[in-house]
Amino acid sequence: MSIDQRPIILTGDRPTGQLHLGHFVGSLRSRVGLQDSHHQHILLADAQALTDNADNFEKVRRNIIEVATDYLAVGIDPSKTTICVQSHLPALNELTMLYLNFVTVSRLERNPTIKSEIQMRGFERDIPAGFLCYPVAQAADITAFKASVVPVGEDQIPMIEQTNEVVRRINRQIGRDILPECKALLSSTGRLPGFDGKAKMSKSLGNTIVLNATDKEIKKAVNAMYTDPNHLRVEDPGQVEGNIVFAYLDAFDPNKEEVEELKAHYRRGGLGDGTVKKRLEAVLKELIEPIRDRRNELAKDPDYIIDVLKAGTEKCQIITQNTLNEVKAGLGMFKF
Incomplete structure (x- = not known):
């Protein structure tokens, strides 16, 4: 064409x-x-x-x-x-x-x-x-x-x-x-x-993760993410709907089958928020690192x-x- x-x-x-x-x-x-x-x-x-x-x-x-x-x-x-x-x-x-x-x-x-x-x-x-x-x-x-x-x-x-x-x-x-x-x-x-649980990711609200975020900034944002406030213990069943961490996994994790398995595990209990956040942190670091590196090179010229x-x-x-x-x-x- x-x-x-x-x-x-x-x-x-x-x-x-x-x-x-x-x-x-x-x-x-x-x-x-x-x-x-x-x-x-x-x-x-x-x-x-x-x-x-x-x-x-x-x-x-x-x-x-x-x-x-x-x-x-x-x-x-x-x-x-x-x-x-x-x-x-x-x-x-x-x-x-x-x-x-x-x-x-x-x-x-x-x-x-x-x-x-x-x-x-x-x-x-x-x-x-x-x-x-x-x-x-x-x-x-x-x-x-x-x-x-x-x-x-x-x-x-x-x-x-x-x-x-x-x-x-x-x-x-x-x-x-x-x-x-x-x-x-x-x-x-x-x-x-936004990673703070607000309906919209917005520069003016300060709840964004920019495309050249450092590993430290990514970790800080993921750790601050809203999950299920009633998921108080690892063994408790958790709610996926409205859970910001799972919203981000849906958007960025390339392994959709494993994400669905994580959701099922979370719903029946036995899966802690920390474990899910660590996975998201790794996914976002893998996504952002090459973008950040290219951006830093481009910014030199x-x-x-x-x-x-x-x-x-x-x-x-x-x-x-x-x-x-x-x-x-x-x-x-x-x-x-």
Whole structure:
């Protein structure tokens, strides 16, 4: 299959901190595989990150290099996957402004993802306009690359639905289909909880295990993991459901059969939390060590990271500008 015939996939991250195991199991692992079967673009969404980090430009700027280094360390190949920086693609801003004319404020406020994130951040009615409108900016990102596949978590499905609403409105206005609708590609693994037992692994909550964690940091995080509070003695039956250690084993232990045997043993009693945690610690160390080593090597040559970003961004400037030109021509906008 030639490159032009492969499905186009757009994915990305907000550069607000180093990536962690939640990102690895949710997207990074699948991106490494998808780069051979798809025409894949990864967007470092620094402009979107500013929708709730406008008071800390330095944090966002610094983490562009950090996140790009994480990408390369896990095996994303810049000869197969294009990595680009959102704020250097001016066509995205122009598409966003055009699309905003086809979306109402009430529709944005009804978006379940936006509603939950507004509540989580405590914005109430003091909502930055950029944050409220970021589903439209995300629609601009996706359509600018004409992506047909977008890997997301279940909580982001409303964003895909809203993108497709914009696509239908634009195509209907133009009178022909120039923008493709996209499909959500869900991870086979659910959202990874934080090691402290909270529902979400989050940089802001400090409950993450980063991709270059030291053995000492891994051990500390695993030892702090929530298990079954009623499993007071080794011989007591334990509960697997809601047990963070088993959630991580499900996500990262390659020997699924042995994990199921451990679960059965834990449920009937006779298996201590310490034994299960030691297994998880070994699994995570084996996973992270090669990533950490590659990352440390890459960090010695930041100019290489910048060259990768520059080359990818220049390529994507052409792609996104071509889409913008096509949309503007289709809408019949004034042309000199």
